[in-house]
Amino acid sequence: MKRILFFVAALxxxxxxxxxxxxxxxxxxxxxxxxxxLFVFAVGAVILFPVAIIFQKTYITKVFHLPKWELIGGxxxxxxxxxxxxxVNMMGVGASxxxxxxxxxxxxxxxxxxxxxxxxxxxxDRNRLTAVTLLIGALFLIL
Numbered sequence: 001m002k003r004i005l006f007f008v009a010a011l012x013x014x015x016x017x018x019x020x021x022x023x024x025x026x027x028x029x030x031x032x033x034x035x036x037x038l039f040v041f042a043v044g045a046v047i048l049f050p051v052a053i054i055f056q057k058t059y060i061t062k063v064f065h066l067p068k069w070e071l072i073g074g075x076x077x078x079x080x081x082x083x084x085x086x087x088v089n090m091m092g093v094g095a096s097x098x099x100x101x102x103x104x105x106x107x108x109x110x111x112x113x114x115x116x117x118x119x120x121x122x123x124x125d126r127n128r129l130t131a132v133t134l135l136i137g138a139l140f141l142i143l
């Protein structure tokens with residue numbers, strides 16, 4: 001049951017990501033992709049700040065004692081959003097999201113194979129190669 005709940009949560013995240021891409025793309029057409037990305041992150045920060053304070057598990061100051069590589073998520077998230085908004089306006093939401101998924105699966109397989117970032121090692125195999133190949137085929141079909 002717990003596994004199904006997490007699957008539904010991930011599925012919901014994917015649905016919301018595509019909706020966000022479409023809305024952000026429209027906003028980007030009107031005010032510019034960089035400005036739209038800034039607006040999305042600013043609104044997110046305003047909403048998350050009080051929630052994080054209320055439900056904090058530890059003090060935020062702990063962040064200063066973490067390995068610096070763990071702190072690049074904000075940069076990666078901002079870069080991702082800007083690239084997504086540019087691609088949505090050029091290719092549409094469907095093709096952009098398939099490309100995003102291909103990128104996610106590709107790097108995820110590499111991370112798993114080498115066990116980077118403390119992840120357990122899961123070897124690259126024929127099934128994973130087949131999955132990536134089929135996703136690339138899906139991108140050509142959706143374009």
